[in-house]
Amino acid sequence: MSVSHFPGRDPLALAPEDCGRGHACQFCPEEEQCQLEKGHHEKRLIETRLAQIGQIIMVMANKGGVGKSTVSANVAAGLAAQGYRVGVADADIHGPNQSRFFGFVGERVRLSKKGLPPKNFEYPGLQYSLKVGSLAFMMERDDTPIVWRDAYKHDFMHHLIGSFDWGPLDFLVIDMPPGTGNELITLSDMLEGHDVAALLATTPQEVALMDSLKAVRFCQERGLPLLGVVENMAGVSCPHCSGHFHVFPRSHLAEALASADVTSLAQIPLSLALSSGSDTGVPIVVSDPEGPEAQAFAPVVTACVAHAQAGFAEAAKHSLHGLAQAGLESDELEQALESVPEEQRDTLRQQLASLLGSSNDPSPQN
Numbered sequence: 001m002s003v004s005h006f007p008g009r010d011p012l013a014l015a016p017e018d019c020g021r022g023h024a025c026q027f028c029p030e031e032e033q034c035q036l037e038k039g040h041h042e043k044r045l046i047e048t049r050l051a052q053i054g055q056i057i058m059v060m061a062n063k064g065g066v067g068k069s070t071v072s073a074n075v076a077a078g079l080a081a082q083g084y085r086v087g088v089a090d091a092d093i094h095g096p097n098q099s100r101f102f103g104f105v106g107e108r109v110r111l112s113k114k115g116l117p118p119k120n121f122e123y124p125g126l127q128y129s130l131k132v133g134s135l136a137f138m139m140e141r142d143d144t145p146i147v148w149r150d151a152y153k154h155d156f157m158h159h160l161i162g163s164f165d166w167g168p169l170d171f172l173v174i175d176m177p178p179g180t181g182n183e184l185i186t187l188s189d190m191l192e193g194h195d196v197a198a199l200l201a202t203t204p205q206e207v208a209l210m211d212s213l214k215a216v217r218f219c220q221e222r223g224l225p226l227l228g229v230v231e232n233m234a235g236v237s238c239p240h241c242s243g244h245f246h247v248f249p250r251s252h253l254a255e256a257l258a259s260a261d262v263t264s265l266a267q268i269p270l271s272l273a274l275s276s277g278s279d280t281g282v283p284i285v286v287s288d289p290e291g292p293e294a295q296a297f298a299p300v301v302t303a304c305v306a307h308a309q310a311g312f313a314e315a316a317k318h319s320l321h322g323l324a325q326a327g328l329e330s331d332e333l334e335q336a337l338e339s340v341p342e343e344q345r346d347t348l349r350q351q352l353a354s355l356l357g358s359s360n361d362p363s364p365q366n
């Protein structure tokens with residue numbers, strides 16, 4: 001099962017003057033002597049990675065502690081459980097928790113010629129291992145605080161996408177830092193022109209709502225498709241009497257989201273099993289796929305898949321259309337048609353034309 005790429009999005013080959021190393025110049029032992037154009041290398045590196053990535057999902061929150069990383073990990077795991085090739089890029093520089101949420105606490109990565117290898121999360125039933133890239137894998141110690149100026153944060157966002165060797169992915173889920181600051185702007189600029197959509201994690205109380213609306217406005221102003229809001233910690237079931245109650249009143253949330261034209265995709269309960277899954281390094285959507293938490297995440301996973309498939313269908317249509325406009329009259333397409341038995345060629349041309357709804361006569365002009 002795959003929403004993977006249409007051939008029109010072939011990975012870019014490195015330009016001849018590029019050194020071919022899959023990591024940024026800052027990591028390179030040859031950097032001091034290197035005469036090549038470094039800015040160009042970095043740009044190509046990012047483009048090469050992105051060309052192999054289908055749908056990017058940015059998980060945003062305008063407030064810390066509302067469960068953004070939890071949502072990122074469980075949505076990524078839910079996509080992987082459906083057979084997709086998934087990566088999680090941990091862009092939360094000051095709280096890189098994805099290493100914990102996928103069981104890689106204390107682990108480090110070593111730079112190879114192909115770049116930084118992401119960690120592979122494996123679990124019975126997952127067709128592909130889920131790839132995790134995080135700053136945590138490059139720190140000397142897990143409790144080292146990050147005290148970086150904006151220029152370093154900007155560089156790290158480039159390494160996260162360009163220097164990690166993501167390989168082909170159907171989905172890259174990015175766990176964003178809270179807020180609408182430097183990292184979000186850097187990433188949004190870097191990903192411009194690629195298939196990017198956002199999910200917004202929030203808790204239902206008023207104080208988080210006001211901040212979330214700022215993130216909604218950011219998406220609207222940037223033209224970033226917002227798939228919807230994930231309401232986290234929305235209700236809790238009493239382990240003793242099984243009664244359901246709300247810790248955070250939801251009073252104005254639905255109203256505010258509706259007036260901002262934003263869909264509420266899911267309500268995730270406050271759950272000990274959910275936080276324990278994160279602490280022990282196995283997202284609950286894979287360890288207990290039938291449980292209430294996984295069921296609560298299901299509509300979010302479905303929304304991501306639906307968006308990616310719609311984008312893929314649109315891209316395929318455009319590519320075919322481009323092919324019809326440019327290619328049907330080209331020698332290459334005629335050469336390709338030569339491999340088809342002669343009596344079938346006209347029919348094939350006509351079928352393609354009608355599939356595309358083209359009013360042009362697609363016959364070769366000779």
Ligand code: ADP
Pocket residue numbers: 061063064065066067068069070071095097232233234268269270271272274275276278279
């Ligand atoms: P953020 O990324 O927004 O800072 P996290 O996802 O790291 O937030 O969550 C903060 C803490 O709350 C973590 O310990 C996490 O396990 C816990 N948590 C998040 N969502 C839930 C939930 N629905 N039920 C129980 N604990 C949760």
